[in-house]
Amino acid sequence: MEERKETTATTKKKQCFWTWALASVIFRLVLIHFSRNLNLASRPEISTPLTSLRRLAEGYWLKQSSVSPYAGSMYHGSPLLLSILGPLTVRRGEGQHNHLICSDFMTAMLIRATGQILQMTYNQSLKSLGIVRLLERSEILSSGDIAGLVYLWNPLTIVTCVGSSTSPIENLFIVLSLYGACRRLVPLAALGWVIATHLSLYPAVLVVPLILMLGYGPDSPPRKLFLQKTSIKVGKDPSIGIHDQQKEMASQPMLPIIFSWPLVIHFILWASLWSFYVLLLCGISVNQYGGLGEMFKSSNTYGFILTVPDLSPNIGVLWYFFAEVFDFFRNFFLMVFHLNILFMILPLAIFLNHRPCFLAFVYIAISSLLKSYPSVGDSALYLGLLGLFVKELADIQFSFFLFCGYVGTSLLSPVMHNLWIWRGTGNANFYFATAMVYACLQDNFGGGECECNA
């Protein structure tokens, strides 16, 4: 009887999920048709010099005219994206949006699958720790479904999809790598990681959580809890109440706390294979225009991301700063800003080594805050992944204020931009103030997350 009730509940949940997922796709299609006035593609919060589809169209046109796509200093992305998305930008239709909608949908499916795996491992580790009673209740909140729906219905995701930006594709590959690592599918994880790094440089820091995930397995409670349980089992006499559970536990195998090196070595091999393949394809693609050297020239792709030559406003904090810094100190401050991300890798990895999925989430949040050309597509990704950790975030104190802050900032930023550029009664300080508030919000958000997982 209970099983039948459970199966009806799960089928109802599944139907609920699929109806909402399809509704979000339909909503995106409707919005694409009716949103010409909003000019989403020209807003700096949505399309940055790296992710704008207009620039991709110009790069493709240059390529068709037998000139290097990087000659116009408009396009700064990967040559592979040019070959895939370029032909779609030629006709003035909605073709490019279908790809973005598909990638959003697939990202949501992958997040859901990752959530299910995480939940399974969570239940297993609870079982092995002996906290059986929590298992019954935790079936109600399916974090995978919630996370998938949060990603699909997040207004930031919808606006990025409708606004012709290539962020959904980058997000898809990041989530693909996380999913592959959770499922211990090494080639898939390596593919996702290589392509995500190739498209935008910052997912390279995800190599640490991916290796931890492949080595230790997905998120689990801290290892000392397991050690405590074994010591209790060995030392004390069985007391009343946990008598049966201990006997149960004694018959269950202990979760292995070993780091599986073979998987990691496989991952490194596959990653080098995939990166070699990607570089080969890129080389073929730009062969006529100077080969790979053209791509790696400074201020074309990776040099553009690292040296930040384009200071058009966006929702990050680098553009305003680098508009004022003297040339003498420019390289120094570039290093400071990029090392800011790298410095946080090691301490967080030590702190959160038992929860590599959450570690990946924190890395994504940090890189979307401190990267050189952030957009709301990056925030969309980590807000979507937030849903995977709903149970752990139960203690977060300021969720309400952060929510209001996000709503207020995302509405205030276009208004300030309008005031500055179109009306002329504001100036760059207004817009930068909004960007700073947004950065503070993300900081508080990340800090709150880490704190309640302490």
Next chain:
Amino acid sequence: MSDLGADVNYHKFHPQSENNICSRGINTVGIIRAPRGDGKEAIVLVTPYNSSKIDLAEASSLAIAYSVFSLLTRVTWLAKDIIWLAADSRYGEYAPVSAWLRDYHTPVFGGFEKLGSEICYESNAHHRLKESPITERNISDDFRRAGTMAAALVIKVSGRNKEADDTLSIYAEASNGQMPNLDLINIVNSLAVHRQGLLVKVEKFLSLLDSKYLRIVGEVFESVGYIARSLNPQWKFGISAADYMEGAATLASSLYYQALGIPTGPHGAFRDYQVDAITLEISPKALLNNKVRQTEFLQRGGQLIEGVIRSVNNLLEKFHQSFFLYLLTSPSKFVSVGVYMIAFALLVAPLPIVAASLYSDANKKHRTSPFPKSADDEHRNILQSWKWLYAAKQVFIIHCLGVFFYFSNQMPDWISKIVTWIILGSPIIYAYAAQSQKREWCILKSMTISAAFIGLCLMSVINFATAEIGALLLVPMCLVAHPLRLDLGARSLKAFTRVACNLVLGFIGFPPAAFFVLKGAFEGFESVNISDFWNWIACLCAWNSATYLYICMVHLPCWALCIWILLHPC
């Protein structure tokens, strides 16, 4: 115009009309190229006239402009080009100016057809103008341009006024409460008052001048100033009661016209392209029916305009030193943004504080012990910190209805009527539907107050005057909202006064009710008509005013949520 040696062209435009009647208008544009200038900047003079029926006043405005124009062709100090736009105002004064500006700023290359000319297929023969080949040398059909516009003046002459002297009325508000730089108004005012001896007026609410309460407040201020001056002769902030009342009436009018978001004259079209522009309406003290009076009037008006153009001509940069955000209290006095923002900030500051305190109170009441005794407690703890999501969902649904309402003018009538009734009926529906869910009203109120705060802050950046008036109506209602059942059950004086306040504020918060009450207070209750409100809303909608956006997406949803809280079952 071409006789004077200016470049002339005819600009044909198609004003948008509601019934898609094919209408055409022709503006006449004349450009004087400054002989010693570099041709990069221009000053624009606009004179609207009704080409099918010209009356004496419009003819006088054309006459003033023509005399100034002919002077400027001969003068030596001209550094910027002068454009004279004689706008065909058969279908309204704003449309020809905005059409000309749109075509001016979007050059079309390659000889493609202008947009809008596909709508009407009329042969040119119907509207061909008589051309005499001898005299009209420089007239062309090409669109002539003259560089960026430094400033623009719209000149109108109206009928006879009741004052003792020739009067100049200044209209400065553009769309969404934007104002030209204060320097332009200062130039016009000082030249008119000190050089020409004209009487300068700005719009004010005449009914406020008779108000007894305002007189009492003015006299209080006067006595306070007198006392302060007697204590310390250097404290000279006193203001006489008459000055206070005039200033208050002008301030209220300035605030209202900015809040409407509708331009008060054809100069509003210039603001969209960041050009400072004002409308000058000159009205003579006597009928201009004999030559002496006409000459005198033309001379005064012409000298004023020549003085303004000469001042703008000598500028090296566009106006940017003075204020863009201000409220006029008289033609020569103003309140700047640094002063009036404080009032708004004080009004809106309690909102986040109350929201935070309500939220933390609601959370504290239900915090169980930190160690979960059972799985139920843990589950409840998880849901506890995400409880505000339910309130967020309700607030979001109401705001979605507001968005729907905003876009309903583009949908057929029956949909918008249904949506209207849904919004108005939603509190009652919810009050019955939510019987089973005893949700916290504290968190709902906290969420409503946060939504109101965000909406008001955003609106204050877009159009301050709307946000100010909206805050005056919305903030008390949001702060005092309390479920009526709790208060009626309490039976104390405090609870009773709160119920009374809630009912009064809830009534005034409803936009039509507020409109009727304020209109009745200012113009007397006899002139109030039910359809006035819909006309007013339709007007706001037609001009794409941000005030309509505010009413639909912030004011109406917050009002509906407050009524929801009032009717909350608990």
